[in-house]
Every structure is written in C-alpha cells, then in structure tokens.
Amino acid sequence: MDSSHQMEKEKEEERQKTAVSTEPAFAVASLSLSLPTVFPFRQPKISSTPQPNKVKVPTQASSLTHLSLSTASPTPSKTSFKSSLSATPIHAPLSLGPNRPRDPSNSAALRRASVVWFRNDLRVLDNECLASANNESLSVLPVYCFDPADYGKSASGFDKTGPYRATFLIESVADLRRNLQARGSDLVVRVGKPETVLVELAKEVGADAVYAHREVSHDEAKTEEKVEAMMKEENVEVKYFWGSTLYHVEDLPFKLEDMPSNYGGFKDRVQKLEIRKTIEALDQLKGMPSRGDVEIGDIPSLMDLGLNPSSTMPQDGKAGANASMVGGETEALQRLKKFAVECEAQPPKGYKDGTHSIYGANFSCKISPWLAMGCLSPRVMYEELKKTASRSISASSNRTDGGNGSSKTGTNWLMFELLWRDFFRFITKKYSSAKKQVEAAPATACAGAFA
Numbered sequence: 001m002d003s004s005h006q007m008e009k010e011k012e013e014e015r016q017k018t019a020v021s022t023e024p025a026f027a028v029a030s031l032s033l034s035l036p037t038v039f040p041f042r043q044p045k046i047s048s049t050p051q052p053n054k055v056k057v058p059t060q061a062s063s064l065t066h067l068s069l070s071t072a073s074p075t076p077s078k079t080s081f082k083s084s085l086s087a088t089p090i091h092a093p094l095s096l097g098p099n100r101p102r103d104p105s106n107s108a109a110l111r112r113a114s115v116v117w118f119r120n121d122l123r124v125l126d127n128e129c130l131a132s133a134n135n136e137s138l139s140v141l142p143v144y145c146f147d148p149a150d151y152g153k154s155a156s157g158f159d160k161t162g163p164y165r166a167t168f169l170i171e172s173v174a175d176l177r178r179n180l181q182a183r184g185s186d187l188v189v190r191v192g193k194p195e196t197v198l199v200e201l202a203k204e205v206g207a208d209a210v211y212a213h214r215e216v217s218h219d220e221a222k223t224e225e226k227v228e229a230m231m232k233e234e235n236v237e238v239k240y241f242w243g244s245t246l247y248h249v250e251d252l253p254f255k256l257e258d259m260p261s262n263y264g265g266f267k268d269r270v271q272k273l274e275i276r277k278t279i280e281a282l283d284q285l286k287g288m289p290s291r292g293d294v295e296i297g298d299i300p301s302l303m304d305l306g307l308n309p310s311s312t313m314p315q316d317g318k319a320g321a322n323a324s325m326v327g328g329e330t331e332a333l334q335r336l337k338k339f340a341v342e343c344e345a346q347p348p349k350g351y352k353d354g355t356h357s358i359y360g361a362n363f364s365c366k367i368s369p370w371l372a373m374g375c376l377s378p379r380v381m382y383e384e385l386k387k388t389a390s391r392s393i394s395a396s397s398n399r400t401d402g403g404n405g406s407s408k409t410g411t412n413w414l415m416f417e418l419l420w421r422d423f424f425r426f427i428t429k430k431y432s433s434a435k436k437q438v439e440a441a442p443a444t445a446c447a448g449a450f451a
Helices: 004-039 042-048 051-056 062-069 073-084 089-096 128-136 165-182 194-205 218-234 263-268 327-346 368-373 378-401 412-430 434-451
Strands: 114-118 142-148 188-191 207-212 237-241
Touching: 042 062, 051 378, 062 237, 114 128, 114 194, 128 142, 128 207, 128 237, 142 194, 165 327, 165 368, 188 194, 194 218, 207 218, 218 237, 327 378, 378 412
Parallel strands: 114 142, 114 207, 142 188, 207 237
Antiparallel strands: none
C-alpha cells in the first residue's frame, strides 16, 4: 500500500511540473501573436519591403516625394525643388555652348571669315563697312573688282569710263592697297563680274558674310541684287552700310520714298539734323583668311581695261589738264588739310545776299573727284574744315548767330554745297528701283555731274 501510494504521489508531482512548464510557452506564443494587432505602427520594422533600395538609389521622383512628406508648408518645397533642379548635371552642358547675342566679345560670336567688297569707298578712314567687318570677324578679305560692264562703249558711242577717270581709279585702288598693307592686311584685285568673283572668293576662304557700302544708281542696285542672289545660294550673308553722304540715310526725318523732290524742301527738313561723327581708321586690321590659296592679283592697266593710254600722255610738251589729280586717300587728305589752311588764312568773301564763297585760284575746293571715288567721306571733309575755318571766323559767327552756326558764315557755304550733293544722291536712290528707272534717269545724270 505504501509503495503504491508513493508511486501515485510521484506521478501527481510530475503532472504538476509539466503543467507549470507548458503554461508560459502558451502565454508567450499568444503574446507574440497579439503584438501586431495591438501595435500596428511597429510592423514596418520587421517588414522585408524594398524601401532601403529607394534610399540607396535616389531619383528626382523619390526626392520630390520625400519633400512633400517631410515638409508641412509648400513654400520651402518649391525653393528646394528649384535648387535641386539647377544643380543637376543635366544643365551643365548648356553653359558650354556659344552665347552670341548676350556676349559679343566671346570668340564664338565672331565670324570665321568675311569679305569686304570695296566699291566707291576707297578709304580706311570713316569706313564703317571695313571697321564692322574687322570687329566682327576673325579674318577679313578686302576685295576690289573692276567690273567689265563699267568699261567699253555706251549705247550712244561714248566711253562708259574715260581714260582720265580710269587712271584716277587705278591710282586710288593702288593707294588703298598700300594703306591696307600698312595695317597688316592687303587688297585682292580682280577683273570680272562682282557676282561671280565674290562668290568664288567667299567659297575659297569659307566666308560667312560679305560687307559692302550701298550705292544709289540703277545699275549699281542691279549689281547688288545679283550679288545677293548668288550669295543666298551659298548661304552667305550680305551686309550693307551707308557712307556716301553727309547725313546718314537712317537719320533722315522722312522715309526715302517720301523725300521732297525739290532741293528747298529737302534742305529745310534736314539742315538741323545732327551729323554723325567720323569713324577713326584702325591702326591694325585682322589678317587675311588662312584657308584657301587666294592670289592678291595685279592692278590692271588702261590697256587691260580696253582703254588707250596715249590719250592721257602730254601733248606738245604740255601736261594734261588732269595730270595734277592723283587718285587715292593719301592725296585727298593732303589736299583737304592744305585747303583748310588756305581757308583759315584767307576767309571767304561775302556777297550782297549774305552768302560766302572762296575766290582767286581756289574758287572751289576741287575735292569732288576724291569724294566721288570715296577716297574721302563728306563727314571727314566737314569736320576738318569746321575745326580749322571756324577759328578765323569765330568772331563774326558770334556776332551774327551767337556761335550756333545757323547763319551763312564760316563753313556754311561748304555745307550748302555738300547738301546739294546729298540731295542728288538721295533723290537718285529714291528712283533707282526697276519700276522707276525712267524717272530716275535725270536724277542719276545730275548725281554723276555733282558727285
């Protein structure tokens, strides 16, 4: 009995021990299963979702999501977004490109090569065309073209260009070449049609543009149209300038087609306008284009142009009437300075109507041929005479007009002559279109006579 009782007692103790050891296990298991339900916000800690990948590989979209979640006010989000956008490497290559309109001093804004087409502007002083091409190009190719259409016989049987005028032109071209060479450049000379010669040279040197001064007559305007058409096919820009008159065409108080047809109306409208300042001659010019093998070319003789040189030779031991007129800018400036000194030493005479003129051997300035060829600009002539002659007549000017230059004293007599020249050139340009060439004929003849 005792032994059986003892065995039952031991079995009961074992059951109690087993019950005590299993109850905590059930409690722990139930607790672990109930935690996600009671504390759901802790679930991401044990989640295996790929959120760490978003942190390691940021993108613009993920950063934008982060900004919207972490920022309460919208203003900082916009600021941060703009800042991060401007700092992205995508925008860096944009700053490496050329910025031609905003930074003209940038070398990328310069043209690779330009052609300067000299016409009736055979000078380096006050030459806007040459100065602009030099400032806007890495290299410049100056060119003068002897157009065969300007020589030979006209329909009436006369020489289109006589031997004296041709000699004067040849001398002017030679002087221009020397002046360009003294400034590190040169002058390419050709005999041929400008629309053909200029295109060939532009292609040879890879020119981006052709710079030239506009002219006024019908034939010259037609030549410009041919050049523009040929250059358009080669994708070469043609830039024109105005430099043959005292007043600039852009400063006129009227459109050219509305210009008064009489001198009095023209003078009243323009004589109070301000005259533009002259453009200084550059001491150093851009070099010739390195691309291509352009030959400079020889300046033609009278025989090369189909003219008889014997007609300009002295006859019976006497020199020709125009033998003392040497073409070129150098001669023109020397004559201008000499004439200004003579005007200062010998003031103009006064007439009964109040006008003034020079007298004696110097009854005129005799600078018309150099003005016609463009060896000298009207503005240079006006400024030089204004500086010198005003000193000798300053007292009379102050007495009559208070020194404002409005009376007919001082250099105003020359001003009137230059105004006449302006009138004829502007009126010729007005009627030089193809539709009005019949009306333009008288004006063209006048412009040629008074140039």
